[in-house]
Amino acid sequence: MTLNLILLFVLLLTVIWTVMTIRLVHAVVGLAVTSAILAAIMYRLGSPLAAVFELSVCSGLISVIFITTVSFTQRLSKERLLIRRRERLLRFLYLPLIIIVVGILLVKYLRIPQFNLPYFTGPEDPRSVLWNLRHLDLLGQAVILIAGVFGVVVFFKEDNK
Amino acid sequence: MSPNTLEMFRYFVIFIILIFISGVYCILMSFNLVRALIGLEILIKAVTLLIILVGYLCGQSALAQAIVLTLIVIEIVVMVVAGGVVLWAFRFNKTIDPRRLSNLRG
Numbered sequence: 001m002t003l004n005l006i007l008l009f010v011l012l013l014t015v016i017w018t019v020m021t022i023r024l025v026h027a028v029v030g031l032a033v034t035s036a037i038l039a040a041i042m043y044r045l046g047s048p049l050a051a052v053f054e055l056s057v058c059s060g061l062i063s064v065i066f067i068t069t070v071s072f073t074q075r076l077s078k079e080r081l082l083i084r085r086r087e088r089l090l091r092f093l094y095l096p097l098i099i100i101v102v103g104i105l106l107v108k109y110l111r112i113p114q115f116n117l118p119y120f121t122g123p124e125d126p127r128s129v130l131w132n133l134r135h136l137d138l139l140g141q142a143v144i145l146i147a148g149v150f151g152v153v154v155f156f157k158e159d160n161k
Numbered sequence: 162m163s164p165n166t167l168e169m170f171r172y173f174v175i176f177i178i179l180i181f182i183s184g185v186y187c188i189l190m191s192f193n194l195v196r197a198l199i200g201l202e203i204l205i206k207a208v209t210l211l212i213i214l215v216g217y218l219c220g221q222s223a224l225a226q227a228i229v230l231t232l233i234v235i236e237i238v239v240m241v242v243a244g245g246v247v248l249w250a251f252r253f254n255k256t257i258d259p260r261r262l263s264n265l266r267g
Contacts, residue, residue: 001165001169004169004172004173005172008172008173008176009176011176011180012176012179012180012183015180015183015184015203015206016183018187018199018203019183019184019186019187019199019200019203024193024195024196027196027199028199031199031202031203034203034206035206038206038209038210041210041213042209042210042213042229045213045214045216045217045222046217046222047213047216047217047222047225047226047229049226049230050209050213050225050226050229050230050233053229053230053233054209054229054233057233057237058202058206058233058236061237062202062236062237062240065240065241065244066195066198066199066240066244068244069195069244069247069248070195072248072251073195073247073248073251073257074251074255091190092186092190095183095186095190098182098186099179099182099183102178102179102182103175103179106175106178106179107175110171110174110175111171112167112170112171112174114162114167115162116162117162117218117219118219122221122223122224123223124223125223126222126223126224126226126227126230128223129223129224129226129227130227130230133224133227134227134228134231137227137228137231140231141231141234141235144234144235144238145234145238147238147242148237148238148241148242151238151241151242151245152241152242152245154245155242155244155245155246155248155249156245156248
């Protein structure tokens, strides 16, 4: 429990850093670290397969996609970067304050009433759940992947004109 | 539910709410499309954690993992296509500031 709390606290800190940092590349690295910590929490909550997916796909592949996108866009000039920094600082200054205030209020007043969780019985292996019980999910995944491939072909193709 | 489990659920829910607030703040206050995508990613992380937590508490980690795998696949596709949209917006407008993307305004 204590380790879970420490991991959750570090997760929240990395999320805040990701949102508040000025450079986009730093934000992408923050997102990758967030995914890695989330993967550790998932592993501790008894979901190793989802944790591995989170670590490899979200922490790795999505970071690559973001860095590719950022590298294609234009770098700001030094003057505009300074102006942008001041603007951002003013806009994002309230986030830690909001998080602290809402956090204190939630710790103080959020009370969850006693309730009984529904306890399902089913396969213990996520692979058998996915292949035997969630056929529609697999179909949806296939359709979405095909749509994604078409999206990539359309959006990333070079303009030959 | 035992008092210990209830307390654990409560702390997780508090952190999930705070992460969700950070994501919404990032989307609302950013004037950069890539940062808006990062905010969306943070929202998805909060939802992922909630699904895994509920699966753990209900004793159905397998079902939760299956749902999270689907979520991750959808997340990847959304991010790739959204990255492409951002690049197109940049190619045509030379900016990724949503305030200056006025081509579609009717």
